[in-house]
Amino acid sequence: MTGPDEDRPRLDARLVPAALGAWGAVLVALGLGWGPGAAVVLLALVGVGAGIARRDRRWAAGLFAAGACAAAVGGVASAAAFRVADHPVRAAAASGSAATLEVVLTDDPAPLRSSGLGGPRVVVRADLVTAQTGGGRWAGEGHVVLLAPAEGWVGLLPGQRATASGSLAASSRGDLTVAVLRTRGPPREVGPPPPVQVAAGDLRAGLRDAARAVLPEDPAGLLPGLVVGDTSGVGTDLADDFRTAGLTHLTAVSGSNVAFVLGAVLLLVRLARLGPRTAAALAAVALVGFVVLARPSPSVLRAGAMGAVVLLALALGRRRSVLPALAATVVGLLLVDPSLATDAGFALSVLATGALVLLAPPLVAALRARRVPPVVAEALAVPVAAHVVTAPVVAGLSGEVSLVAVLANLLVAPVVAPATVLGVVAALCAPWWTWGAHAAVWLAGPEVSWLVVVARRCAGVDGATVGWPGGVVGGLALAGLVALGAVALRWRRVRLVALAAAVGLLLVFVPTRVVPVGWPPTGWTVVACDVGQGDALVLATGEPGRAVLVDAGPDAGPVDRCLARLGVRSLALVVLSHLHVDHVGGLAGALRARSTAAVAVGPVREPAATLAQVGARARAAGAPVVGMERGMVLRWPGLVLEVLGPLHPSPHVDADDGSQVNDTSLVLRASTPLGRVLLPGDAERSSQDALLAAGVDLRAEVLKVPHHGSRSSLPPFLVAPGARLALVSVGRGNSYGHPNPSVVGLLAGTGALVRRTDESGDLALVPGLRGPAVVARGDPLPDPRRR
Template sequence: MNGGPVSREPARIGPILFSSTEDDMTTALDLRLVPAAAAAWAVSLLGLRAGWTASAWCGVVALAVGALALLRKRRTRAVRGVLVVCGVTAAMAAVVTVRVRHVAEHPVRSAAEQGLPALLRVEIDDDPTPLRSPGYGERPAGSDRVSVLVGLRQVEITDRTGRTTDLGGQGERVLLLAPSDWGGLLPGQEATARGELAPATRGDLVVAVLRVRGPPNEVTAAPWWQTSAGALREGLRNASRTLDPEPAGLVPALVVGDTTALPERVVGEFRAAGLTHLLAVSGANLAIVCGAVLLVCRLLRLGPRTCGVLAGLAVTGFVVLARPEPSVLRAAVMAGVALLALAVGRPRSALPALAGSVLVLLLVDTGLAAAPGFALSVLATAALVVIAPWWADALSRRGVPSGFAEALAVPAAAHLVTAPLVVALSGKVSLVAVVANLLAAPAVPPVTILGVLAAVVAPAHLAAAEVLLSVAGPPATWLVQVGRWAAAVPGAEFAWPSGVFGGLALAVVALAVLVALRFPRARVLLAVVLVGVVLAVVPTSVLRPGWPVSGWVVVACDVGQGDAVVVATAEPGRAVVVDTGPEPGAVDGCLRRLGVRRIPLVVLSHLHADHVGGLSSVLDGREVGAVALGPLHHPEWAAREVRQTAARAQVPLVGLGMGDHLEWPGLRLEVLGPRDAPVGPPPNADAGTPVNDASLVLRATTPAGRVLLTGDVELAGQSALLTAGTDLTAEVLKVPHHGSRSTLPAFLAAVRPHVALISVGAGNRYGHPSRLVVDALTDAGARVLRTDHDGDIAVLSAEQGTATARRGDPRAPPR
């Protein structure tokens, strides 16, 4: 979704555009390979999603249509085109059918459906990726679990009778869900893994999933080129530490896709700003590197063949360094085609090179047909080749300076074409992405080039690499600020139906807008409609009249599947925050809307990441007194990250335990639990229940009455409070564990709330909240409010009873 500005020079490399002059527009729109590439992609995707019989029938139909075309006596251009498309479709259908059937009928898949234990000898295919543990919102950095895509070399399966069967292996793909011990392996290494098989659900030729027990065994050495690439990546990480934490994490992410040191706040802001593509290596990175090499070659007056060879070496080296991600592979193959043409003195247009790269990559790895990253990369490059030159010329003819016209056309075209797929995946439409990409574009090339140079230099001379990155520091900081400013814009993104229907609906709208722009009267009508939409949407979606409501005392923030509660003191702009949600953006937005600038205490009820993930954004830019933890500091990765986040913000950590009291004007906090403070890490501390039952349970005394804040305490923790005879009565209850079934009816009866707040994510996979819990609260006379339905929920100070207001429906009066 990003790319360099359109040039007026005829020969370009990789995803960079060809000339946009009138004479070259015909070359840029050479469509001869496009139908064949589209057909190959469609049959591949059909085979992956619908099975090998569907792709086989596609091949039969293609052969039949091709045979009918061969019977025609006149071989017109259209007939020849049909023959080419039918031939490519039939060939790809045969390849897809064989591969999908092989996976579908593989004996490992049958064993996975039975959940049998297995011992696998595997070869690592890709870098291990930190996992997000279901229910606990695991952090990308410091996770205790990783996923690893591997190729099978040997398989031993043990059936229910204890008999072991040796199935061999031919490189079939398996996904490992493994402990963090696997995180340091490099592609090309072999290892032995033991665990239980499970069915694969990815639809990309993965035979099965293995839930690994224990560290890798019998590990071989990595190939020298992967070891070298690993050393270069490590050198880049080390050299980046000379920068401030946020730019230091961004540089490796932008240059080689390494996000291990990237703060979650930056990730959330880039997502809202439409800049997420900068955090994954794309074809634009390769184009920048390749373009820099060609520029040096031109300055040295080298011949075209020498330029092609040197640029080809740069492409190969960068792919190894950045790892073969779908977009990098697509750009590398496309650049290879263009470089070959350059070397033999026959430059080609970019569109046939893109179509050819799609054909080659799908032939080599059919699973790419279902990869969102691959689709986004191809669509963005096609937009830069087809639409951006046209728009840039149109703007130039209307008096817009050519450089500005090209800089505006590139992100606008890429965003327009990729928006339907982004919406289908996320259900969000960004309104600031074009402007954010326009502002970010000038900073990307210097950071990329200096980062690559620093990665190459760092293993030999770390100080020299640090000097290079000190020069890259200001543009990297600019990128962070652009993401922050864009994400802070009210209404920066709005919801849209996700899935295939949502994507197709947005594509129809975008196409209608493009057609309308060609007709003057339609443009006027479109402008009137746009103004009407803005007038209708802004007051309700952006300005939110009446929010925050006057006299709010407690607000349950809508942070998705997680918890974040704000409890006001009597001083304006000052409040205590209990838990911070799963990611930075949501809780930061909630605090901004409430005008909270001073936080005497941030309480983390327990250390699952759906409660601590937004801590960095709460601490940033606000006056914070301390961060309070309960007695259990597990999982270890979360405790370590909380300590590091607090240390960076220079905020002290304090401990809370049962019986502690804290008081501020208008607010009093009592710590009621946990009753039985755990000693040391509980068994399987990362899995859920032991950590949940160690949640801090707080009772806040406010002008609106007593508020019971329960974290994720489950059955054992609730039972301990009841057995000890703890007074749990409260007018407002933050329902434990997102309203899950692990809530005792006796616990709810002891609280006797007038208002029950359930913090829960819309459409979550866990079935939260439980209908049994909601019905029990409703039957007892409580008013049940949910963040997934009501958005931010406020409890107000009222003379009679307990009043509430909902930001999700600003028309709803306080009740």
Template sequence: MSERDHPFDLRLVPSVAACWGATLVGLLAGWRPAAVSAIVSAAVGAVLALLVWRRRRAGPSVVLGIGVGVVAAALLGAGFAAAVAVRAHAVETHPLAALTAGGGSATLVVELDDDPKMLRGKSFGGERQLMLRASLQEVRTDRTVLRAGGSILVFAEGEQWAGLLPGQRVTLRGRLAEPERRDLTVAVVRATGSPQHVAEPPAIQRWAGVVRDRLASAAGSALPADQAGLLPGLVVGDTSGLAQETKDEFTAAGLTHLTAVSGANVSIVLGAVLLVVRGVGLGPRTGALLAGIALVAFVVIARPSPSVLRAAAMGCVALLALVTGRRKQAIPALAASVVVLLALSPSLAVDFGFALSVFATAGLVVVSPALVARLRARGWPRWLAEMCAVALAAFVVTAPLVAAMSGTVSIVSIVANVLVAPAVAPITVVGAATAVLAVVWLPAAALLVRVAGPPLWWLLEVADRAAAVPGGNLAVRNGLGGAVIVAVGIAVAVLAARHPWSRRMLLAVAVGVAAVWVPTRFHQPGWPASGWALVACDVGQGDGLVLSAGGRRAVVVDAGPEPGPMDRCLRRLGIDEIPLLVVTHLHADHYGGLDAVLHGRSVGAVAIGPASLPEGGFRFVSAAASRADVPLVRLAAGRQLTVGAVRITVLGPLLPEPRTPAAAEDGANDASLVLMAETAAGRLLLTGDVEEDGQRALLRSKIPLRADVLKVPHHGSRTTSPEFLDAVRPRVALVSVGADNTFGHPNPGILQRLAALGAVTVRTDRDGDVAVARSGSGALAVVGHSRGNIVR
């Protein structure tokens, strides 16, 4: 059989499925089911191996080959299940397990695995919050010192953390918590203070840090700010200088994959190296050696993210094939890279980015060539056929995964990716050359990087225009249900496109759906909902609430973590007068957008609670009010206010005011102002981030907490007590939460409790801005702006 007749070698695919499935069982179900799975798989593999051995001469060679593949898959799966069972057992019995369950504190010695990642918005004392992945080395408590390993996730704030490099060993003090995700993470640590006893990073990481810094310096000195921030992201995955607005536009346009270094970057870099090698007349083995060196250097500089590791592993397999003279086949290379990476890092099995990378590559290998052939047969030029086929193939295979992960499907991403495709390779090559040159001659690198200016401008322009398309992202159900819906839709479209009559029928259905959907999606004449009383603005991971006071007036409760989202929400509502702006407590995810709310609007007063800690938060709020020439006032329990049609009673805080920074860190959430607002839509309980201690104080006070609408405390975290929810018993529960947040909000148990109470739960991460109103019949209505549907 010729290669043309059998283009794909799929023999390793069953083994990949078995290894991935076995790893998932261990991670999600625990070590006991994984151990059982290992025993069962080994037994099945042994039985099948015996049957294949006995029939090795009797059956056809194809059947024998299939049998051998199944045996290999079963035995590999057994090995992976056993390995992950051992690791999962080590996590469950880790010395930190008891401390995390009780929320205790400890001093830890850790070694960083990756660069600190800046999180969206500010937190705690008004500083940027960072996330660090690290390997545990030592645990110190008041009673003992333990040598222990394991992966931990650290959340910290302060510039001292931002400059750390992978491989550095540091000592930190922090509060421990159980991890939300089951990915072999031992604990989540909320670091207090600065890193201590910071060791020097390894020489290779110092070198990589210099390369990244020099690339950023060269770009910053020669390009506009938006282009300078984007270039390092496209070349080495460094998005630290990328503006949040640009990140949002790339997400909406379906272009985020460009800033997550993947196989495309690796292929472009290796292709450029091999092209130079061929140009100077070097042999294939020397070329492979130089390409391998370039590959290792690129991975070190770009940092080993899941997509980079997958691409690097596939590149190694391809280089090995080049050296040995064997034919390169992409599917075996991809399958081998997946197996190796899962063996080295089982947590990749639950990493959406890794899954997207694998599926996208498989789609490009399997689907793209067939699409190119079809388009070429219709007379398309090769360059255009290849660009469109690559974008369409990537969309077809990854859209179900994206829907499962985010609950959205971008309908502009195909066009956007086709438009930016010609710009990606020049940017990557020029950027890589700039990074190398910047190490030895920064002025020359700054001159070279200007060549990347026009393609960078084009990429930013496409992202901006695509993100501005109304309804460019379709909201679907997230999780397995959304993935199935999208997969079925794509399958129907693909099957229909194969026949002329079905294409016409599909076109007619699409036109009919568009005729109904477009007006409701794009125009939304009902926003804000008629007679609205409360809007929970989609501000990301934070709170931003608006209480209608009649006309263009409103009381604002919290301002979100950043200026843009809250300002846009108020503009959509037409609010230009704010008699009272309340900051429930001094954490930045509640006051970060304060300046934007104060700018260009008439504000009567900014109100805070009794506490002045955390100090950084108090300084920020005070300075913002002073700049806007708005008085800063304090509210305390028992205060009553009437603003237009809204009557507000301050129910809390009832706990003693924190007096020290340490007490403020522990009790700032329980220092939240808790407000009961009586409106035309009923009683609305606004709770800030009050946690269990503060909730118990409210329950002990015997204050009537029953409300029609509850703003669920602390973004739906598990720190809300069942007794508190029982006392409120809301008809509607609003969860103000950011999409794909790292805190695991909202907690599934809280959502289940609310459902058991009969509450309709709406979430800003899924429904966008959410309005509460009274319908014409007097019924309570909740309208999600992003979806335009009445929930109740």
């Protein structure tokens, strides 16, 4: 009589050492240089010899395979690393030389999240064709990265040739990138795209058009991202919510996309009762077609390879064959492109594919053994398995761990596959059958809308993420904890303790995070929202649920959650002090589901590209964009808002000069029932000096410290209000050193109480025994990711 473990087929892990050896050899070559890589190759060849010499056939085969794969892949990687180290463009990049490069794009230009100076920018990955720098000209291979303005570059397709000029910089990427080129202009001498990319572009454009014609803004932008990784229509706020909720993988083409499409094809073949050869042929056609639709960039080709592994598992119905296929795929991909070894997407694809076909089935079996219905068991097992194995990589990259990711993935798991398949159908129909494409999109609408709802709600939970050490050390630490937890849970008593701890945490988490107790405080008039490295201040108007917002922070999520906690349902006015992303980036979150009377900007409208984005967001919310100038006074029942500056706004402002833009900041004074509050935005020395020289009345009981406590403020300006309270809106651990210790010391020396959002979270101005006092909510945001 045999037990259940004996009936379960054992996994064939003989090729796993080969894959790990190949991967490790590439990491050594790319991380330490071609010399150590060559040494690893020699050691691998010794392993090959040892494998040949051993008499034990099982061990001999394993040693031979591991050594051979490590030697072959490591040799290719070492040779590539040698070429990069000796590349003339790399030497020019080290000195920051000017250069003109002719390149061939290898992927779609991707948006770059930056400070917003000079307008939106993109990252362009390409292969080098020729380079001209320092009087020399070279023709040769090599990977390069271009940092370019979005205008002119967005819309270019992989395979197109282009020429760009700019300044070179050394690459900090641990791959085979030769150099980084920073360019400010559009591409020149742009060549035609390959026909296959044109066909893919037509299909993708048809899907985007059909989605916009049928669905609301957020679902319409998300559907192309879900189906083919086209995130051009996904707003920054929605992208932030997906990241916080642990759902970002849904908007990147991965092996699961391929598996869904091929699974649908196999289901139709099975219903039609066609033979295995026909099924294999149709599946192969579907695989090639999906790669064309999603564009055959390296990431899509990788996803196709991983999807083929999943297809093999589905077709054979045996877990035993999956591991060798996955290991062989890893070796093959690294042999073709060694730089994948350091690519996070590659690691996530391998881990997610392995979890899908290796870890999920035993989890399903364990749940079914405990009388969990099959459908529920599969819905639970797949997202849990995928999240557990990918969490260490995500934590190492982001420096945070999502506490809502498992729940979010559980909630969306049932709708991802049908939405993906329906989106593919819509893309295929769009060029010649508009009604059919619209019908497919309409059927996918509820599923995609559900994804948006889950992302919004899960990201809106306070404390949805917790900080974690980033980098390799943080990733390995979390991986070790996951492994220890998996081993410990094999014992029944440990499982009971873990269950009790989970229930206890839930009982604490829900009332303290989801429904915070004691917030907002009674009688608040001003709240400095903790939005990381940025500004967002809420002023009560004296009307229930209505407020004025001054600035919106860098991201949509934090300001939206701050307003929701305060019970703000409508905005009498949104004032954007100046057009830097740390003040306007979260505008979409502030306007979300709130009636807004108007969005106000100052007299200087630079950067123009940022102003255009503000206008688009305001129009989408039905709010007009209005101007504010010195001397204006606005009144509400419990609030008076005066515009004190800027005094002499120059019409000629260099949008790339951060200080010039900062000096265009609106300087406001709010009169509240608790006293006056001076709100100078990011005004710096020039603007401050003009206000002081003109004798403008700056007196206020509360000062919002300019520019996050930067040392770019004049001491007389900081002292002039005679403030008893000083609020610093600043991000924890920011790279700018804000607030400056001398500024904090100067304010404290005047007798003012200095409170900071990076230390205390949201700060509310409330009635005190001797005037205005400050109440802190706590739970400041983790280290900011950008300005």
